[in-house]
Amino acid sequence: MSNIKYILGHFDDPEVLMNGIDKLQKSNIKIEDVFTPFPIHGIENKLGIKRSRLPIAAFIFGITGTITAFSMVYYMLVHDWPMNIGGKPAFAFPDFIPVMFELTVLFCAYGMVFTFFYVNHLFPGRAPRVMDLRATDDRFIIAIDAKTNDVNAVDAVLKDAGAVEIKHNARKYISYDEE
Template sequence: MSNTKYILGHFEDPDDMMHGIDKLQENNIGIYDVFTPMPIHGIESKLGYKRSRLPIAAFCFGLTGTITAFSLLYFCLVYDWPMNIGGKPAFAMPDFVPIMFELTVLFGSYGMCFTFFFKNHLFPGRAPRVMDLRATDDRFVIAIDAHKNPYPEKIDNLLKEAGAVEIKHNERKYVSYE
């Protein structure tokens, strides 16, 4: 069994990379991931990615902020220490709205920031998952799992036909515990 874990096809042009994706999919070769230095419109649908669940997470974080603000205000101003200020009732909902809005925005923004860090392995102590550092600068990289696609010569030929300027075989790193 080969030590090759991923086959990386490097492209200089996004159109060549999209053509390479088409060629690989025509030959039923599964693509692990694609790394680009800039967003490319329509690549998610071409690779078959599902719609992101981040809007649902943002809504949940915002709802948590709203409930937290309402609970804190209700407990402090109505239940624990009700005060009669100018004849207003203790439970005056319009007075709660600005603080509920602010905590909704605060929880939503911090929650999405932490979600972004967690999802992209950017927390301190976590190694980032970068196949090739040039993919963040000027190269478009198609990564193919070598274990799911047992014909590396065929994949190399397809990538060269599509316009790949370089093809790399990333090898598995074995760690010795002795």
């Protein structure tokens, strides 16, 4: 048993999974992570995941876009080369708004998504840190560190909670290089 690194509890239903998380937590078993094929509502509260700060990042990126666009248009049309268009003022603010809006959206979207990729270590070519292949198909998987927990006790709790399958993995992640 000593070469088990991770215990994976497979569930086939999100509601049973949530009960499973409760039961494990009641037995003071620390959950390493949960892998699911789609987002489960309310799971972040159970696992104590803090609210994402991405919306704040999105706002800051967006406002950066607004300021960039305004500064650019102001510099070009008012400061650097004001044009006399029928004697109208060069600083025609309403005309600046469309470009300011577009750049706000552009900066916000790209800034936020690339922050998301950065914090989750998502980039093309990254080796997927997947513990079980069915987590992207039809299984809801709770991963528990086998080194710091009693394997038999964890197995018993998982079985009791309705896990359809319990796996003992000798390595943390699946190797995508082996065939």
